[in-house]
Amino acid sequence: MASIQLNRVGKIYPGGVHAVQSVDLSIEHGEFVVLVGPSGCGKSTLLRMIAGLETVSSGTLSIDGVVMNDVPPQDRDIAMVFQNYALYPHMDVRTNMAFGLLRRRRFPSRLKACFSSAYAASRRIERSDIDARVMAAANTLGIESLLARKPAALSGGQRQRVAVGRAIVRQPKVFLFDEPLSNLDAKLRVEMRAELRMLHRRLGATMVYVTHDQEEAMSLGDRVVVLQDGWTQQIATPREIYETPANQFVAGFVGTPTMNLFQGTLACESGRMVFTSSHLRLEGSVPSWQPIVPSLPRSCCLGVRPEHVQLVASGGTPATIEAVEHYGDRMDVVIRSCGHRIVARTGPDATLRDGGAVAVQFDLARAHLFESTKPFARLIG
Amino acid sequence: MTSPTVSSGAVGGTMAKLFAYAALVITTCIMVFPLVWMICVSLLTADRAQSATVSGDLVRLIPMEPQWGNFSEALSQMGSVRWQGFLDALANSVVVTTLVVVATVLSSSLVGFAMARIRFRGREGLFLLMLATMMLPGQVTMIPLFILFRSVGWVDTILPLVIPAFFGNAFFIFMYRQFVAQIPEALVEAAKIDGWSWLGVWWHVMLPLCRPVTAMCAVFTFIYVWNDFMGPLIYLHSDEQATLAVALNSFRNQYGGINKVNLLMAASLITMIPCIILFLAAQRQFIEGLGKGAVKG
Incomplete structure (x- = not known):
């Protein structure tokens, strides 16, 4: 040794x-x-x-x-x-x-x-x-x-x-x-x-x-x-x-499928966090993001792992299914929503087909925030 | 009942094969003719051999009554002392050839390995310089080398024939370098990590892997040194030091002519035997070495 x-x-x-x-x-x-x-x-x-x-x-x-x-x-x-x-x-x-x-x-x-x-x-x-x-x-x-x-x-x-x-x-x-x-x-x-x-x-x-x-x-x-x-x-x-x-590179490199990364703007409106990226608008109450509230609004990169993206019948952002990959114990679903290509992970029993309509929700509490400029470092945690 | 038909493609293939075989047979005949001529002459009586070689009459070359005794007669008459001349020449040839082959293989493989695998300043320049020496005709260095060896007192010893072999041969160094360059570098690295020095890596890993090139190097060198006439003629003056190629010269008379051409051919035939046996034994590796060494690494 x-x-x-x-x-x-x-x-x-x-x-x-x-x-x-x-x-x-x-x-x-x-x-x-x-x-x-x-x-x-x-x-x-x-x-x-x-x-x-x-x-x-x-x-x-x-x-x-x-x-x-x-x-x-x-x-x-x-x-x-x-x-x-x-x-x-x-x-x-x-x-x-x-x-x-x-x-x-x-x-x-x-x-x-x-x-x-x-x-x-x-x-x-x-x-x-x-x-x-x-x-x-x-x-x-x-x-x-x-x-x-x-x-x-x-x-x-x-x-x-x-x-x-x-x-x-x-x-x-x-x-x-x-x-x-x-x-x-x-x-x-x-x-x-x-x-x-x-x-x-x-x-x-x-x-x-x-x-x-x-x-x-x-x-x-x-x-x-x-x-x-x-x-x-x-x-x-x-x-x-x-x-x-630690940064966008690690976030994107580790994990299969890789983390969904969105470049956009984070703001705080009436105590709620609002992230917008082209037509995609996500909002929610995320207590762990409070430390960066004083610097908002600011441009940043939001990262969400596929397992933290939920596909629902209604009540979320509308999306279209582009591809469904079956792995037996799970399914990876590639969807397109508001101009973004997003990968979601679901259980094996979901009845989804290519081209189908679906709604998508993001678990912001488990999302990651990174700087949008070099060194693309993690903002919180 | 239908008769069997032969497609035009099959006929074309057969014809091409026939042409190929015919060309090969003709080429083989041309290549083998001198050897057959030599064998025939070696089996003739002295008078018949003389007249056949002078007249060029091919029919007279056929040995109706083969003189098998020519072979023992030829060997016994080599040199000035009966039988002793042949035995001395044989021993000298064996010693010189063995030493030169071993020295050439060891030195050329070592330098080729170093040129291919050890990174050092000026490596490429040195390699080019070494290759450039291949362009230098042997005759150019003959006199300077003789003066050099005479000044150190090596004339009439085998040292001038053997010692230069320990400094490598440019052509074989090139072949070894190209071959070693094709062997994965990871093998050298693994051996280094296993604790071996560069010499250890060369001896234990590279030399065994270079067997095809080594076979080629050994066969080429053996044939060249065994048949070399000029080197021994220049440096070995006394009868006791003569090699077989020089000893054959004793069949020439004082005017440069040949008295007993049948005995000369018989003796020459016997001196050729080791080269033929060696080539046949190492044929597969030899050809593999030629092919592999030729590929750029």
Whole structure:
């Protein structure tokens, strides 16, 4: 286990591309932190900097309090699981898993004298210990029967397990995962997600995980770091990220379907909050918005999650159904109202059809308010 | 009962196949003719071989009474001492060729790997400079190199033939570089994270994965060095140091002519055998290496 500290860490590629900008992050011992964001947001670069595969352009990166900026990957005591598994194709599974320890194996007595000075005595490992560690990791991951196979003879899921096994065998301070599940099919991905979570509980190791899949991030991480264009947008628990997104980007990125966002004007009329956006007019009494009343009226962005949009027969804003998506346990309904495209979530039993008329109501008490100009930050809460 | 009909497309396909086979057979005949000529001459008596080669009469080339004894006779007459000349030359050829093949494979793969995977200042410039050396004809450097090796006292030793191989071969470095560039970088990164140094990554990961290029490099180098005449002729002066290619020269008389062309062909045929066996053994990997190395990474 180890802690990781990133202090104003930045990365500028040759040509002046700023991939990561002044990231501050402190990862505790045994914590599972997920870096999430769209393609090109710098999450993989950040992970590769922790691994030592990319140089740090600015700031300091420490593991267990030791600055690692100039320490090569092999001396950081980390293990990494790659997106494409990176299994050595000419080695069988057993050798693949043991490969990280073979460098440190104890030499036969005749050779020992020649090589002993090259390795610190404390880091040497007996061959029998290597075999035992490989077997233990194989048992944990259920791949004992695959040890003699070459990677080419394995399925995607099996390769993924071997890649994780290779990391476990090393017993490193930190585990790094670079989109390890993105090449698996949806069902296997969900299974592996649960297995990784269990593995983290069992090993209690510090893990940093990169994904572009926000669902994966929310289900795996103790904390989630949302990145955009190299900047940290929010660092919080999955629940906080979902319930109190720090800005419009996080609000729009996290959640499936994404949050409905409306640009408009908020005013206070006779003690009631009134939000207008083109022809859409929403009003209600929202006590939690009282702190911003003195600054009203003002332009802002209103965000409402699909589950907080209710479809009713009458008594709401008229809308037309554009599409109905059935998921068995629920339905996501795309509607158009007052020129806005809105997504609502309803139960599976609603009788709705494409093109039908419906009325829509918004739960303003659970809505989110953001600034309508940069940095599009959350206004309340 | 209806008679079977053949579509025009099928006829066209068959004709195309026939043409292709005919072209291949003719080309093969042209390519194989020198070898067949060599085999025939090696089985003739000395007089018949002399007259057949001088007259160019193909019918006289047919060995009516094959002289199988020519082969042992040829080997025993190589060099100045009976049998000893052949055995010395064989040993020298084996030593020089083995050392050069091993050195070329190790050095070229190491440099090719570094050029493809290690980022350092001036990498592209160095690579271009190295490629530029391929344009330099060997004859241009022959005299300066001889003077250099003579000044360090290496003449009449195998060192001038072997040591340069430890500095890589531009063509094979290029092939290795292109091949390594196609191997996912994640493998190198994984090995680095697994604790291996650049040398460890090269030895344990890259070299095994470069087997097709290594086969090609080894076969090409073996054939070149085994058959090399000019290098040993320049640097190896004494009979005991001669390689097979130079030892064959003992069949020439003092005026540059050939006294026993049948024995020369028999000896030449035997020296060719290792190259043929090696090529056949490594054929699949060799062709795979040619194809893969040619693709831009």
